[in-house]
Amino acid sequence: MKKHKIITLGEILMRLSPIRHKRFGQTTEYETYYGGAELNVASSLGNYGMNVSMVSVLPEHDIAEDALMHMRKFGIDTSNVLRKEGRLGLYFVEAPSMQRGGKVIYDRADSAFTQTEVDAFDWDAIFEGATWFHWSGITPAVSESAALITAKALEVAEAKGLKVSMDYNYRAKLWQWGKSHEEVMPALMEKCHVMSGIHPDVDVLNEEVTDLDFALSGKEMMAKYPNCEVVVFSSRGVKSANHHTWAGALFDGKKVYRTKKYELSHIVDRVGGGDAFMAGVIYGLHAFEGDLQQCIDFATAASAFKHGIDGDFNAVRKEEVMQMISSSDFSKVDR
Amino acid sequence: MKKHKIITLGEILMRLSPIRHKRFGQTTEYETYYGGAELNVASSLGNYGMNVSMVSVLPEHDIAEDALMHMRKFGIDTSNVLRKEGRLGLYFVEAPSMQRGGKVIYDRADSAFTQTEVDAFDWDAIFEGATWFHWSGITPAVSESAALITAKALEVAEAKGLKVSMDYNYRAKLWQWGKSHEEVMPALMEKCHVMSGIHPDVDVLNEEVTDLDFALSGKEMMAKYPNCEVVVFSSRGVKSANHHTWAGALFDGKKVYRTKKYELSHIVDRVGGGDAFMAGVIYGLHAFEGDLQQCIDFATAASAFKHGIDGDFNAVRKEEVMQMISSSDFSKVDR
Amino acid sequence: MKKHKIITLGEILMRLSPIRHKRFGQTTEYETYYGGAELNVASSLGNYGMNVSMVSVLPEHDIAEDALMHMRKFGIDTSNVLRKEGRLGLYFVEAPSMQRGGKVIYDRADSAFTQTEVDAFDWDAIFEGATWFHWSGITPAVSESAALITAKALEVAEAKGLKVSMDYNYRAKLWQWGKSHEEVMPALMEKCHVMSGIHPDVDVLNEEVTDLDFALSGKEMMAKYPNCEVVVFSSRGVKSANHHTWAGALFDGKKVYRTKKYELSHIVDRVGGGDAFMAGVIYGLHAFEGDLQQCIDFATAASAFKHGIDGDFNAVRKEEVMQMISSSDFSKVDR
Amino acid sequence: MKKHKIITLGEILMRLSPIRHKRFGQTTEYETYYGGAELNVASSLGNYGMNVSMVSVLPEHDIAEDALMHMRKFGIDTSNVLRKEGRLGLYFVEAPSMQRGGKVIYDRADSAFTQTEVDAFDWDAIFEGATWFHWSGITPAVSESAALITAKALEVAEAKGLKVSMDYNYRAKLWQWGKSHEEVMPALMEKCHVMSGIHPDVDVLNEEVTDLDFALSGKEMMAKYPNCEVVVFSSRGVKSANHHTWAGALFDGKKVYRTKKYELSHIVDRVGGGDAFMAGVIYGLHAFEGDLQQCIDFATAASAFKHGIDGDFNAVRKEEVMQMISSSDFSKVDR
Amino acid sequence: MKKHKIITLGEILMRLSPIRHKRFGQTTEYETYYGGAELNVASSLGNYGMNVSMVSVLPEHDIAEDALMHMRKFGIDTSNVLRKEGRLGLYFVEAPSMQRGGKVIYDRADSAFTQTEVDAFDWDAIFEGATWFHWSGITPAVSESAALITAKALEVAEAKGLKVSMDYNYRAKLWQWGKSHEEVMPALMEKCHVMSGIHPDVDVLNEEVTDLDFALSGKEMMAKYPNCEVVVFSSRGVKSANHHTWAGALFDGKKVYRTKKYELSHIVDRVGGGDAFMAGVIYGLHAFEGDLQQCIDFATAASAFKHGIDGDFNAVRKEEVMQMISSSDFSKVDR
Amino acid sequence: MKKHKIITLGEILMRLSPIRHKRFGQTTEYETYYGGAELNVASSLGNYGMNVSMVSVLPEHDIAEDALMHMRKFGIDTSNVLRKEGRLGLYFVEAPSMQRGGKVIYDRADSAFTQTEVDAFDWDAIFEGATWFHWSGITPAVSESAALITAKALEVAEAKGLKVSMDYNYRAKLWQWGKSHEEVMPALMEKCHVMSGIHPDVDVLNEEVTDLDFALSGKEMMAKYPNCEVVVFSSRGVKSANHHTWAGALFDGKKVYRTKKYELSHIVDRVGGGDAFMAGVIYGLHAFEGDLQQCIDFATAASAFKHGIDGDFNAVRKEEVMQMISSSDFSKVDR
Numbered sequence A, B, C, D, E, F: 001m002k003k004h005k006i007i008t009l010g011e012i013l014m015r016l017s018p019i020r021h022k023r024f025g026q027t028t029e030y031e032t033y034y035g036g037a038e039l040n041v042a043s044s045l046g047n048y049g050m051n052v053s054m055v056s057v058l059p060e061h062d063i064a065e066d067a068l069m070h071m072r073k074f075g076i077d078t079s080n081v082l083r084k085e086g087r088l089g090l091y092f093v094e095a096p097s098m099q100r101g102g103k104v105i106y107d108r109a110d111s112a113f114t115q116t117e118v119d120a121f122d123w124d125a126i127f128e129g130a131t132w133f134h135w136s137g138i139t140p141a142v143s144e145s146a147a148l149i150t151a152k153a154l155e156v157a158e159a160k161g162l163k164v165s166m167d168y169n170y171r172a173k174l175w176q177w178g179k180s181h182e183e184v185m186p187a188l189m190e191k192c193h194v195m196s197g198i199h200p201d202v203d204v205l206n207e208e209v210t211d212l213d214f215a216l217s218g219k220e221m222m223a224k225y226p227n228c229e230v231v232v233f234s235s236r237g238v239k240s241a242n243h244h245t246w247a248g249a250l251f252d253g254k255k256v257y258r259t260k261k262y263e264l265s266h267i268v269d270r271v272g273g274g275d276a277f278m279a280g281v282i283y284g285l286h287a288f289e290g291d292l293q294q295c296i297d298f299a300t301a302a303s304a305f306k307h308g309i310d311g312d313f314n315a316v317r318k319e320e321v322m323q324m325i326s327s328s329d330f331s332k333v334d335r
């Protein structure tokens, strides 16, 4: 893989889920994970052996120390994580079951991250030697200062000639600080080269999405954001909370690359599936040297894998993802 | 909702299930719940915000205290629970898996409830201000005195003009005290207005049950029990222990109301599904003011919900049930 | 017991502790409890069979619903708990071990409770029929509005002639909103009749505290707060995190009542020990009709009991406390 | 060891204890064990490599099968366990803590064992080839038929010349069937050779029990029961629920044999401590060929060991007991 | 059932699996089981009430003691288990999920079993009174001495006229000691009468396997190994890791006996499924006295059952297997 | 702290302990940790913020990957960990209780580490820029090649002028490869500057160890190993498995530095206590710039801390250790 250094910006959260898939009203025990869209991307990249550093803010207590240790496990550089007074953002996740959807209770307001001053980071120093910057629509959603920090980072990234990737990650519950995502996001997206796209409006359980559907959607995006070079799409069909379909597509302005469609029955945990996909795209663009088919195959398989794993983080090795792509009899016991 | 006060009569049991779905011969750890058909109904009603009181008997030890605390959680009035020497009824439940059925080991013989004298309850006082009485076929099954207590309760309920609902709940293992259910139940059912009906003899996996099937079955019931105003039916098809179909029907003497059919794949725990259904009927008859379609839709959705939840009790809020009825894309994560 | 109705004011918190006494940096599983100084008092009072209602604020999500269910278990009236947007206050507790102290990470800033407007509660209605009001120094510490709400409550309580009890509960980490406890507390304490006192400055492991020590401290308090009728003291000696000594004293302006001294070796969880003590005082003042010796004996034994129980709440029955006071051979198995 | 075959008679129970030492009112998870005084003795004997068979009764369900499998683990012959309709006796055990005593809720009334007809066992066949019979005062306590079965067994044992050992095990809560232990036990004890004795009335925490004290108590017993050859005493001092002292004594009509006194601090579970002692006596009388000092040393050390182990059963190997007797620096890590 | 005594030879292993189906990189807790192909067969046979003894080798430490206790639970005779210095073989099993296969990390090299000298067992004594010998291809795979021990056992078995059954159980990772399975197995198989056969090369998800397919495969085997009387086949189709199809066939040289095809959706643990099948064959050949249809029906149902149970061992009773064969509505709750 | 780079050499092991302090014969669940004397030292150093790299060998499977991730958590550089075929060394630890000692079952023979060829490491490269080398007597014990590797490392370390520290860590069970520790260790120790010393032969529970005792022992060591500059001693008194005393001493050839004596009652886990001590010495020699009193105070407090923490690793921060040294009232809750 060519030389690279990837920077991500985002909040580090603690996730709490009732043990053994109980409901909130049934449990007195929670399992904890560290998560958040950008940390999930960073963890995957670190796990695949890439050089990645996360820009974030954590409070000064012992649980924040534990979060840092967790990040180091995956080889994520933590030297760009500021420590300051405040709280650690949390979110509570209740697992879905059959016709019942999953539930998320966000408890991330007023976290140390959202309260960070706009000039807290020295982006020139942070981007020194960096080649790629990744962010998602969650960061500008959480506070005005976070939105301004994102804008500042993108400005410096552009000045330094970094490639920029972005995951839209719209979360209605988060945009509370005054402006709407339609007001804020376009200016930020203008500086990006790789983006998650808006899936064509098709009922994927019952209809076929054509290459043309994807191409039209991708072209619309590129028209709006001229820096955009690659648009990636994931396509989810929901039969029940335990059974989805999953496929990916990539458009490079010229051609649509499609993947096989995965039947995801007996899903364990869908949270972080999109982050695993985006990390797969970033990895793929680096590792497969322009082979865009392999890139989107990797991203989609990695994300399919994630649905079978507890927690936000995609605990798989890149060799396992490669094997899933190539294998047809995927369910042998390896012994 | 109109003013109401609902009284239930029944035994309070402790359920023990091997942790993590192990078999009886594999476990040294059990999860406990409080259950029993009528308590399950009362818990749902309390949980939906209804005014409900349970008539029962518990021993005097600390675990019985815990059972009372559990009941209070749901807002069930416990002032009609007698305390006397004796044991707490138990039952052990082993989860099913694929082609293997679930197993129940009853250990409720000789409980304080079954040993209660016939005149232990002052029904005039208990029914003071009450509007509705609910019982099930489990209570007259467990002992002669329990059967006589049920008869006495029904007599006073009739005299006071209460509406009465009943769930047949036939359990072959329980009728051990001398008389059969055919000898005992008809006289009790004569005083009831809302009943669980006998499902038409149709293989629901492979055949369509027609409205006429339900109407015939309902009419037969009403002919036999002239006080009966509403008969409710649930219709279960069993593909495997983990995958059922589920639908409901209601007959009011004139018309058959049907619900959509739920595919219940990846079932977590079916115990208490029927109780959730009956509680939904009682709630629906109060809340939807004569809209019988909404009533049976609510009951059926509530019961479908229950199959995705560990334990006897249907840990859902009424808003969640309403949402499931109306939603088609039920499996979104709410975030 | 004479007729009474006790009102408490305070925040409802969720406590999270690493399972099996691990350190924060070692765990991925937490046990949860609901706690908070005033809720702990209310739970004990409800558990002893008293008529108690809690004034508080909770957010609108499912975990807050669970907190309400928890309160109802103990018979606490929840009709005075407001629901509003915001977060649930949390705190993380790490167990101590030998020479290592326990750790608390507060995460209660900006909770729904602290953000409540000053006039959110109709104290006239709340105190209708009430006989006693209990609060602690934690409430005025958490926000300016909470301090003002406390002041308002005390004003109405005085106007209505309620008896008022107070626990000073100084927590240095909490007083962050602008004023210090020395500025705020005295005006509030002026309206109180029963108070936790300042323990005489004696090394209880090595010195004897005399009756005179306690009387002097109590008199000083009464001089400063003329409404004060009863001052209660607890006396803790710390040999190690697992081994304390514990004793109580009560001063009524005339006489000092002392208890035996408990050796608390093999402590399980000291959090909530002071709350158990204060609840014991309130219960004792009601139940023992002026027998102040029995009152302080009960409070001290109840609190000793608490040290042997996991969680904030003192999960004991009043009969067990009475038995501990009278028994000398306390460690028999009852079988 | 000389050739032997030991027969025990007693009930097989399932014990349920709240996980992680919680109180009954705090738990929704129980750990289970199989126990009962005589099964505990049999398990120890089997574990020490002795030839032992248990006479008992179990119901026909899957949990009873699991109990049988449990017994076979220790090499206990189960061919004398009858199977019949009925329930499995249970008991719930809450762990003590500091000044709080342990709690036992018996739920063993009306078990299959207590309902067994008097002539259910063919004692001639059972005792064929047997050399020793062990029973305890728990069996005649649980029902009239169990008392009569015990009498019948003793009669045949005497006729066949077996040695008989007995543990008095008085449990006030159990003697409910009509006669008192004073009415029933003496006739049964007349046929016994080895007995648990009545400890001299001395406060062992503060006074020394003399050899004479034990000799007097033993002689009184032998005077009353002329077949008695050996009386064994255990001597427990209770500092707190977590800290006892423990010592043993044996009287053979001529001499008193004493053991060292164990400080049992940090006790894990005292239930079954007496059974471990009695099993140690039986093993010692067989293994040490008349060396009565070694016999009582072994029994007392084995029982001390038990206090450090969860559950009823003394999960130790005889080599470990021997090592504890001889070792002074008992707390090395063996590595 | 006719008189029989079955001898198995094989290694006893401890299996470790991450608790709650986590991945290796996610867990700090493992559940343990004792397993191994031949122990799994022996456990099933003991569990079905057969007379079975296992020839094996275990180290001398406490965990090996626990393994012996585990074997005794099922009634397996352990008198032929040697104890010697060395280690206990282990294997780590990670559960599969959807498109992800299961993983096994063997850690059984250099175990006490593999290091046993060729003449460690006195086969004449071991086979005294025996009627049947079972082994599998795993034993000759693990070391040269184990292969020679197998050869020696087969030689004596033949001399004494025992029936011999064999499961090929090819594990590529195990054949490391120098020779390949093609070099070693044929000479061993020559002495066998009942064998697992090579499934016809058919894609069972999409094609029908005909009786002729099985007959050709069986005849080829019998031509190669003239002692062979019965060849059994299992037929697995893999839709995903959680959903297989499963069917069995038996060829006796004349006729092919087929079973119904099981849809195994929601699989819990497939490890040991083949061992459950082979144990079912051995049981069936003894229990059904020449009814080969019943034999293969039993074996296939028993194995289907296993897929719904955690761990290597098939924790079912023979009555449950019989019931599954005969039942069409297999998913009733038995209450 | 002055610039430094510390290299350790040693085996990485997985430790398995029965959950909730059960005995080996009672558990089916194990908690796992990564440990080993030198890894424990490295983890502490990394945790204190030091620059540390570990030289070791791990197999190629997923559990070994997890071990590497664990190491990275603490900031240990893993670039000197070779990967090769073979197994991961394990050890099973059973917790002690009262008079019962702890048990360790080593299962580390034939691990990848012990099988590594003598010239596998390029010590010149590894020591490039390094200032300190730490090893322990466990490495030369496990295999001849490991002993030769240690010798080689020491040779290069001496050539490059590194400071060398050593912990004797004698484990009788480990020296199995042919030579005894007396034959091997002296030549290795000659190159060391900081050593664990032989505690004067005094019964620390009942006698005072004088400064002279320590000085004599230290001088003897320095006479034998002229490079030795510092000898450190820990002094443990064992009252029971749950209650030790603990103190430290340091001799620099001139003066004996002593610490206070800790009463360690309610010990949680003593394994790794010595490693925590040695890590504290190394940290102290770097951090306190010649203040040897502070150095030994830190090491002893850090080790005392370890006894209150589950697992091998001393999960404490250096600020906590400093606080324990200075604090007298160590058991306050920090809130």
Ligand SMILES: [Ca+2]
Pocket: A026, A027, A028, A029, D028
């Ligand atoms: Ca729970």
Ligand SMILES: [Ca+2]
Pocket: A035, A036, A037, A040, A271, A272, A275, A312
């Ligand atoms: Ca996420």
Ligand SMILES: [Ca+2]
Pocket: B026, B027, B028, F028
């Ligand atoms: Ca188990």
Ligand SMILES: [Ca+2]
Pocket: B035, B036, B037, B040, B271, B272, B275, B312
């Ligand atoms: Ca039920």
Ligand SMILES: [Ca+2]
Pocket: C026, C027, C028, C029, E028
């Ligand atoms: Ca953990």
Ligand SMILES: [Ca+2]
Pocket: C035, C036, C037, C040, C271, C272, C275, C312
């Ligand atoms: Ca508190």
Ligand SMILES: [Ca+2]
Pocket: A028, D026, D027, D028, D029
């Ligand atoms: Ca619980």
Ligand SMILES: [Ca+2]
Pocket: D035, D036, D037, D040, D271, D272, D275, D312
């Ligand atoms: Ca017992």
Ligand SMILES: [Ca+2]
Pocket: C028, E026, E027, E028, E029
């Ligand atoms: Ca974990």
Ligand SMILES: [Ca+2]
Pocket: E035, E036, E037, E040, E271, E272, E275, E312
């Ligand atoms: Ca196997």
Ligand SMILES: [Ca+2]
Pocket: B028, F026, F027, F028, F029
């Ligand atoms: Ca267990």
Ligand SMILES: [Ca+2]
Pocket: F035, F036, F037, F040, F271, F272, F275, F312
């Ligand atoms: Ca170690």
Ligand code: NI
Pocket: A020, A021, E020
């Ligand atoms: Ni789970």
Ligand code: NI
Pocket: A020, A021
């Ligand atoms: Ni699960």
Ligand code: NI
Pocket: A020, A021, A268, A310, E020
């Ligand atoms: Ni899960």
Ligand code: NI
Pocket: A020, A021, B021
């Ligand atoms: Ni589950």
